[in-house]
Each structure stands twice: as structure tokens, then as C-alpha cells.
Amino acid sequence: MSETGFDARALRDAFGAFPTGVTVVTAHDAAGQPIGFTANSFTSVSLDPPLLLVCLAKASRNFAVMTGAGKFAVNILSETQKDVSNTFARPVEDRFAAVAWRKGPEGSPIFADVAAWFDCTTEQVLDAGDHVIMTGRVKAFANSGLNGLGYARGSYFTPALAGRAVSAAAEGEAQLSAVIERDGAVLLLGDDGLGLPTCAMEGGEPTQMLRDYLETLTGLSVSIGFLYSVYENRADNRQHIVYRATATSGEPITGRFLPPAEALQQRLDSPATADILRRFDMENSIGNFGVYFGNETAGKVHPVSRKA
Known part of the structure; x- marks a missing residue:
């Protein structure tokens, strides 16, 4: 431009x-x-x-x-x-x-x-x-x-919480996911069970790795935002690191954007996905986001506000 x-x-x-x-x-x-x-x-x-x-x-x-x-x-x-x-x-x-x-x-x-x-x-x-x-x-x-x-990018973040995500990733096999938001809707994948776009963390800088994966997956330009959730899934013994993200306009090659409330009425791939969507729907409505640390069933949300 x-x-x-x-x-x-x-x-x-x-x-x-x-x-x-x-x-x-x-x-x-x-x-x-x-x-x-x-x-x-x-x-x-x-x-x-x-x-x-x-x-x-x-x-x-x-x-x-x-x-x-x-x-x-x-x-x-x-x-x-x-x-x-x-x-x-x-x-x-x-x-x-x-x-x-x-x-x-x-x-x-x-x-x-x-x-x-x-x-x-x-x-x-x-x-x-x-x-x-x-x-x-x-x-x-x-x-x-x-x-x-x-x-x-319009939001606060705390370096200490971001550092905890890096430490969590070092403790075991890590999966990177994203809550890609556009106009209040979230990108979800799958037909039988909707889930967040996810890739394995294979070394290197996690946000760049996640961005490359998401742009190839969707065909859209994606901006990775701040850390949203870090949890251990004890069923698969993996660390899950979830970021907030945004995408440009256009139809994605894979997946579809759904309002969280609508997505929650459909079959989801896991209870963790349902928890993330419920929390995002609530936090997005008030513009006051947090970072979750814990496991797939219990943890704590550390508040990180969007700038007023």
C-alpha cells in the first residue's frame, strides 16, 4: 500500500x-x-x-x-x-x-x-x-x-505467562492450537466432531510454526495473537498450547467459521474444545480475556484484559 x-x-x-x-x-x-x-x-x-x-x-x-x-x-x-x-x-x-x-x-x-x-x-x-x-x-x-x-495488537500480555507456555512445552510432546476469531465467530474443523485447528509442535518458534500451518490449512492470512490456554491432557500425555488468532476475510479452504454458541450445540471432538469455546464466548462478549493453566478438567484463568 x-x-x-x-x-x-x-x-x-x-x-x-x-x-x-x-x-x-x-x-x-x-x-x-x-x-x-x-x-x-x-x-x-x-x-x-x-x-x-x-x-x-x-x-x-x-x-x-x-x-x-x-x-x-x-x-x-x-x-x-x-x-x-x-x-x-x-x-x-x-x-x-x-x-x-x-x-x-x-x-x-x-x-x-x-x-x-x-x-x-x-x-x-x-x-x-x-x-x-x-x-x-x-x-x-x-x-x-x-x-x-x-x-x-490491541491487547495486553504478560511476559511471565508466555514464559510458562515455553516451559510447559518442554515437559512433553506439545500440540499447538488456535482460536481463530473473525467477527465473533471461530474457525472449526471436522464434520462428525468439530475441533480447533491443531498441529504438533516440532521445535522452533511456536507462533511462527502455528501461523505457517494455519495459513496453509485455510488459504487465509492469519495473525497469531496472545496465549489463551496451556493445559495437560492426561489421556494422551500431551501439553496443549492454544493461542488466540485472527484471519483475513474470505472463505477458508478447510473448516468454517461458527459463532461459539452455535458450535456448542453441535458435536465437538472433546470436552476441552467445549470448555474453550464456552470461555471464549463469555470473555469475548466483555472484552476481558485470560490465560488458562491446568489440565483438561481443572485449572486457573489468569486475567489479561483487552485495552479499554
Whole structure:
């Protein structure tokens, strides 16, 4: 696609393929009131001198205050702080009432329980299209050692949970499956007993292996999303690793898209497939997904929210 006639949503989705951390950038206004906004456009710039940058939309309600404050802090959220991210991404008047915070050494708000924080003075504000790039000189920082909160393709993810999937795969023969969703329907295979598309994990990077299998199977372009379920099936002594995924429009070569509620009225290949479809139907309706760890009958869902 050429620059002329770019679809803004398509470009945003393409940018969203790059996984990032999640931060909240904070400062004080002229009256001393704290302000802040959620941002994933953050990166380190230099060690000597110590510099970082964040990007701020010119349309932001915080634009004038943030660019004129002369200093700001970057709070890298930990994997337990999805609610903090959502709060500071919404037009809530008293956002700071929902989070524990204090003034950093340079005076900007520093949050409790973050993965790391950086208290900065503003170095430069550079024009960049519909945003500005704010570079900050780090005056103080702290690193808690907590895992950061991840974000890609419109959803949060937690690196610790993804790491558990890799560990589970190493414990025995693993099967890779996908809940491929499109317009609320899920791709299912089979005639006598419907099931999720599944392939054996034979080494290598699991998401690339799964994507190659699914695109060959369906003839569609498939994007692998986040981990959805990791369970041991004690009947076949296999680890099952299930990812969420999306597919482009068009009829698949193999399989068909069915709403989960409709699929649950038909014969399925296993109780595990029924459990996954029931859970997906419920979570998709509220936009609040989780990652299941356990076996085919019992386990725990770790909540991982979609960005509000």
C-alpha cells in the first residue's frame, strides 16, 4: 500500500504488530495538580548522557501542560497494573485517586509497584507530524525487578505467562492450537466432531510454526495473537498450547467459521474444545480475556484484559 490513500486504522494496526511495554507519563500543571497519560511510545535513547523519549499527541488534553512543564516522569507499569493503564487512558477527571503515588526527586509523580520509573527534566520537544517527541534527561530512576506489562495488537500480555507456555512445552510432546476469531465467530474443523485447528509442535518458534500451518490449512492470512490456554491432557500425555488468532476475510479452504454458541450445540471432538469455546464466548462478549493453566478438567484463568 502506497503512502497516498493510507487507511489510518490499517496503519495503526500494522504499527500495533510491534510488542511494546506500557507506561504512564506524569507531570504537574502550573497549579501543582498531577497529570498523566498512558503511553507505549517510549524508548531509551542514550546512556551518556542518560536520555529517553516519549511521544505525545498534539490533540491530547495534556499537550500544553506536558510540553511546558519542564520535567516529567515515566512509570513503566508492571504486569499487575492493567487497571492503572486503563484508568490513565480514559478521560477520568481524578485519575490519581485510583493509584498510590508520591513525588519523585525532581517532583513528578512516581507510582508504587511499577517495574521501573524515571524522573526527568525535559531536554527537547521536537515536532513529529500529529505528535511531538519529548526527550527527557534522566535525573533519578529505580528498577523494582518486576515484570513489565506488554501490549500488542490491541491487547495486553504478560511476559511471565508466555514464559510458562515455553516451559510447559518442554515437559512433553506439545500440540499447538488456535482460536481463530473473525467477527465473533471461530474457525472449526471436522464434520462428525468439530475441533480447533491443531498441529504438533516440532521445535522452533511456536507462533511462527502455528501461523505457517494455519495459513496453509485455510488459504487465509492469519495473525497469531496472545496465549489463551496451556493445559495437560492426561489421556494422551500431551501439553496443549492454544493461542488466540485472527484471519483475513474470505472463505477458508478447510473448516468454517461458527459463532461459539452455535458450535456448542453441535458435536465437538472433546470436552476441552467445549470448555474453550464456552470461555471464549463469555470473555469475548466483555472484552476481558485470560490465560488458562491446568489440565483438561481443572485449572486457573489468569486475567489479561483487552485495552479499554
